[in-house]
Amino acid sequence: MQIINTFFIFKNIAYLKMARYDNIFDKIQELLGCIPGSVSILEQQIDSDVQTEYYNYAQNLQKKFNPEDVLRNRNIVFEEDLTPEDRKDMMVKLATIDNIEAYRTLEKCTGTMTDQLKDWAILALQENRLLLESKLLDQNRILISTGLGGKGLKLRYFTALMSLNKIYSEFEQKVIVNEVHYAFKKIEGELESIHFDKELCTILGMIPLQVAVQKFYDDIISECNLYGDFMNRQYIITNVKVIPNPEIRKMTSSRRKQNPEE
Helix, strand or coil: CEEECCCEECCEECCCCCCCCCCHHHHHHHHHCCCHHHEEECCCCCCHHHHHHHHHHHHHCCCCCCHHHHHHCHHHHHCCCCCHHHHHHHHHHHHCCCCHHHHHHHHHHHHHCCHHHHHHHHHHHHHHHHHHHHHHHCCCCEEEECCCCEECCEEEEEEEEEECCCCCCHHHHHHHHHHHHHHHHHCCCEEEEEEEECCEEEEEEEEECCCCHHHHHHHHHHHHHCCCCCEEEEEEEECCCCCCHHHHHHHHHHHHHHCCCC
16 A cells, blocks of 8 residues: 655644554654544645645744734735745744734735635634634644645545456445445445546545554455455555546556555
């Protein structure tokens, strides 16, 4: 199995080293000692490169600025002649101020900014929201953000399951659909889509943090293979982006060349 897995944790980019049957929540708890109520998941799907840029900028932000001056001049973030970089800088500074006016300004930014600046505004708003919640609840809050987003305490994953044959037969497709629906229902996940294209089955769905994702898909494949051993036990799963089928085929072809005995 090939797993592409990146997790961004609020103000501290952490790449979690996952054992095969680990679940995300236990790893976060082990790392940060958090409790379920202290964890939030960014719902929006934001390119991981933009997230990395934002968190790197936020971590390297010079703290030599006066929060009162930033608050007083907060509306300059909307001025047309302000450069994109200065706009980003203002939003990151507002994100660090535990004041409702900073929050309202960033909230307005999410409705007026476009393209990458909108994503930047969403990340700043989420950071500020957690800051306000941490102060109000007297509890450290953690934001998990991935390229594919999530909801509640569930992360969205894109998965590609490969056939051992050149194409999934109609019978095999029905078996997979039934098993996938049953598996998602059993864990109280949310299956959003399942598509077939020759030898590929691609799945998009949200899985609770407490579920060991790799075991979840290993079990699905094992159940399907009871009906004829037609599925490859190697698969691709990521929470970074939806991977186009040509790219999946290129990845799997490259892997076969490197590991011809697999």
